[in-house]
Amino acid sequence: MFLGDGMSVPTLAAARALLGQREQRPGEEAQLSFEAFPTVGLAKTYCVNRQTADSACSATAYLCGVKANGGTLGLTAAVPRRDCNASLVPAARLASIAAWALADGRDAGIVTTTRVTHASPAGAYARAADRNWESDVDVRADGHDPAACADIAHQLVHEYPGNEFKVILGGGRREFLPITSVDEEGTRGRRTDGRDLIEEWRDVKRARNASYAYAWHRDQLLQANESLPDYLLGLFESGHLRYNLLTDAVSEPTLAELTEIAIRSLSRNDRGFFLFVEGGRIDHAHHDNRAELALDETIELSHAVARATQLLSEEDSLVVVTADHAHVMSFNGYSARGADVLGVSDARDADGVPYMTLSYINGPGHRREVDGRRVDVTQEQDFRAVQWRSHVEVPLDSETHGADDVAVFAWGRHHDAFSGLYEQSQLPHRMAYAGCFGSGLTACGAAALRQSLLALALVLLMQLVKLL
């Protein structure tokens, strides 16, 4: 499963235009890799108590198959946000599709460009009444005891199913290291319980007599790709991985590279695997009104999906690509075919002031009007720089998510189960049906049973005809 965090439908349209324009074509006709998939559907993203989803309640929907309250992970809607006690009630605790896969003898892993403890990947392994409880500091800050409600990094290393993941790749070293220690790139940890969870992860794997590797640099990842260890933990930044357009390509792997090593590693299990891959920074760029970064991160996700479909067999695998929620970037105006998608519209506003083809309803890019008119952003010194913010209607510190439906693209076995418009929480059930495990086991087993009963009935009928 591939997730573009905040990859709204306008983001797809604009990213494909940018992709084509980078190849010196008009652009609108270009395709992201997964836009060539045979099935497309739409998913409704609202959460139990929120019209607009955040990445935690939506991760609970598309990984655990149940809609939840905003900000909560791996828990039913019986648990209000930040309610540690309620989250300990067994009936409220959900299992993810990664756990279903493990229970069926398959392997599981996560890959992300964010901290591995961030909301989307945490949906695969954590149960937390607050998505921000990434280290013990955060649990304590909300007045709870980490011994009762363990932080998300701790759950990943020590609790099921995270402790069984064969591959964990992304950023977020700071959530694993104590405040007294400094990581390989010079950044301090955040933990106040004195624990080094990277070292503890190694200890756990060593105690199992398994081979393991920890990587913080791209070279170490490529080395691990040469001779794959049983377990691989890669944390390439203290926080999130850097944006592709601003990264250090020497020390940080691309999402496609991370995806490739994860698939090669998990493919060693004959029974198969569940892998979650997130392009997580599309969302962050949109929150900052930085459209070019959001589109470029979308193109990076497209490259990662292309790498996956090269490595997998279409008969024997299912690849699903979707988003957790939308954003409020609009792709607007009546510009000519092939107009620079990151540029100004061909037309001007009612006062003759230029406006951008991509702009936002809200966020930090708001400019105050001067003399009752919008300002001409094309006159700004950093206009069109990679980190330039597009213009915005409503001033907010951070741009908001959108409540629109998101697209679902599917390729491979049972891809046609993903057409139509449905609740986001159906996704893992449909994936598990395709793979015949977890919540899908009874359904696909029943279908197989129906088929064999039908065959038996036919044989009996033929015998009966012969007799007559």
Ligand SMILES: [Zn+2]
């Ligand atoms: Zn967001």
